[in-house]
Amino acid sequence: MARVRHGAKAGRRGICPSAPRLDQTGSRKGIFMFHLGWFVYEAIQGWGSPEFDPAYGWSTPRLHQDMARKLEGAGFDFILLEDLSAIPDIYGASRAVYLREAVHAPKFDPAVMAGFMAAATSRIGIIPTLTTSFYPPFLLSRLTQTLDLMSGGRIGWNIVTSSSELAARNFGMPGLPEHDERYDIADEYVELCKALWRSWEPGAVLADTITGVFADQDKVHAVDFSGAHYSVLGPLNVPPSPQGRPVLAQAGSSPRGRRFAARHADIVLTPVNHPPAIKAFRDDIRRLAAEEGRDPDSVKVMALAFPHICRDKKEVEQFRAYLQAVPDRRVLAWLAQLSAITGIDMARFDLDEPLPADVDTNGSKGTLDWLRSGNATVRQMALRLARLTPDTPMIGTAEQVAAEMEEVMAQVGGDGFLIAGPLTPANVGRATELLVPALRRRGLVRDGYRHDTLKSHLLEY
Numbered sequence: 001m002a003r004v005r006h007g008a009k010a011g012r013r014g015i016c017p018s019a020p021r022l023d024q025t026g027s028r029k030g031i032f033m034f035h036l037g038w039f040v041y042e043a044i045q046g047w048g049s050p051e052f053d054p055a056y057g058w059s060t061p062r063l064h065q066d067m068a069r070k071l072e073g074a075g076f077d078f079i080l081l082e083d084l085s086a087i088p089d090i091y092g093a094s095r096a097v098y099l100r101e102a103v104h105a106p107k108f109d110p111a112v113m114a115g116f117m118a119a120a121t122s123r124i125g126i127i128p129t130l131t132t133s134f135y136p137p138f139l140l141s142r143l144t145q146t147l148d149l150m151s152g153g154r155i156g157w158n159i160v161t162s163s164s165e166l167a168a169r170n171f172g173m174p175g176l177p178e179h180d181e182r183y184d185i186a187d188e189y190v191e192l193c194k195a196l197w198r199s200w201e202p203g204a205v206l207a208d209t210i211t212g213v214f215a216d217q218d219k220v221h222a223v224d225f226s227g228a229h230y231s232v233l234g235p236l237n238v239p240p241s242p243q244g245r246p247v248l249a250q251a252g253s254s255p256r257g258r259r260f261a262a263r264h265a266d267i268v269l270t271p272v273n274h275p276p277a278i279k280a281f282r283d284d285i286r287r288l289a290a291e292e293g294r295d296p297d298s299v300k301v302m303a304l305a306f307p308h309i310c311r312d313k314k315e316v317e318q319f320r321a322y323l324q325a326v327p328d329r330r331v332l333a334w335l336a337q338l339s340a341i342t343g344i345d346m347a348r349f350d351l352d353e354p355l356p357a358d359v360d361t362n363g364s365k366g367t368l369d370w371l372r373s374g375n376a377t378v379r380q381m382a383l384r385l386a387r388l389t390p391d392t393p394m395i396g397t398a399e400q401v402a403a404e405m406e407e408v409m410a411q412v413g414g415d416g417f418l419i420a421g422p423l424t425p426a427n428v429g430r431a432t433e434l435l436v437p438a439l440r441r442r443g444l445v446r447d448g449y450r451h452d453t454l455k456s457h458l459l460e461y
């Protein structure tokens with residue numbers, strides 16, 4: 001992350017070209033250029049909102065490809081695609097809400113969608129979510145290395161250990177291992193993937209049409225991996241891309257999850273959205289990364305943000321009025337989502353009472369703790385997850401939201417935001433045509449790519 005100094009020379013690596021204003025009081029130490037990612041989490045983009053665009057058709061990759069091109073035009077670092085390998089039946093012990101509201105149903109395979117999106121773009125990174133709990137490591141290493149090579153080094157892997165017991169049963173397992181044990185297994189899994197990704201040394205591919213030799217056999221090695229959970233011979237049957245291996249993303253927020261993220265991830269995602277909490281999380285990840293012998297600046301902490309960009313003051317007022325009384329149908333869809341990620345049937349509890357203290361999860365512990373904090377009611381927890389509470393940050397005109405993002409980053413210290421919201425033409429358009437230009441005028445985000453690979457976008461500042 002680059003701390004941009006007043007008067008710094010334009011165009012230097014990591015330096016904000018339209019050099020910023022330093023607060024003479026010293027309360028603001030400087031301005032940071034930051035990174036932008038886009039989080040794709042909806043099954044059918046915009047379903048349930050007036051912005052769902054039937055003209056696109058939901059069963060073709062055209063919408064995903066067009067939106068990827070738009071986000072690339074705006075200089076986003078990457079697009080991250082969520083996953084869950086089951087149609088949940090947690091809320092109300094039924095699949096009804098999930099199917100009606102298209103919550104995780106259908107859910108297209110993110111690795112396949114990543115291939116479609118990568119084929120339509122040339123610079124933006126694409127990060128599918130894939131689980132260590134169900135995919136054999138060789139399969140995952142090969143799949144991601146293939147995507148990474150074919151996209152010229154623009155693929156990442158969002159590592160999850162999965163929190164769905166249903167998904168476990170779809171893969172022939174009786175259930176999930178315990179939360180912390182999943183991370184122990186994943187540690188070994190990721191070490192194995194790293195070994196497979198580097199089983200072809202740099203320079204192994206000769207592709208020499210004169211001698212007819214494709215690859216140098218002395219530079220391709222078996223991995224002979226034998227651990228507590230996995231045993232793989234190797235080598236991988238795909239050579240690496242220009243970025244060496246796929247970029248690793250992770251969103252652990254429990255103590256064990258943070259340790260895992262700090263050990264492996266190039267990008268760490270956090271759902272918390274108030275600056276002191278983001279700062280505390282980022283400081284902790286950087287401390288843990290240093291403990292793991294890594295350079296903390298090589299780990300980018302990205303805070304999930306649901307900016308709502310309005311064209312004018314009237315639209316801001318209208319949206320704030322909507323937040324005062326979010327329709328029950330929306331609350332229900334988000335409660336179903338909350339049930340899916342925690343495995344807890346939220347239909348069992350009073351909407352306007354806090355979750356009983358003894359209710360816990362073997363799923364996303366960190367997320368549950370954050371949602372219930374401050375004695376939030378079940379309704380408030382759902383709205384908090386949806387970022388639809390009246391105190392939700394980043395609601396305003398593009399200028400207002402850009403100023404807010406700048407202020408958050410100044411308080412947090414870097415590294416950027418993972419922007420979430422429906423991948424609809426209207427919503428993506430507000431980000432790419434209104435918000436990003438406002439951020440660029442402030443010199444906060446890139447105004448074009450200087451490099452080709454995802455890793456190099458991340459390490460640019």
Ligand SMILES: Cc1cc2nc3c(=O)[nH]c(=O)nc-3n(C[C@H](O)[C@H](O)[C@H](O)COP(=O)(O)O)c2cc1C
Pocket residue numbers: 039081082083084129159160161162163250251252253254255256257258269270271304363364365366367418
């Ligand atoms: C931005 C973000 C994206 C996530 N995407 C997924 C996902 O696609 N699939 C999944 O199973 N879990 C996903 N998670 C859950 C995390 O992998 C993790 O389980 C969660 O943040 C709680 O951390 P903990 O397990 O350390 O408590 C995501 C979390 C965040 C914050």
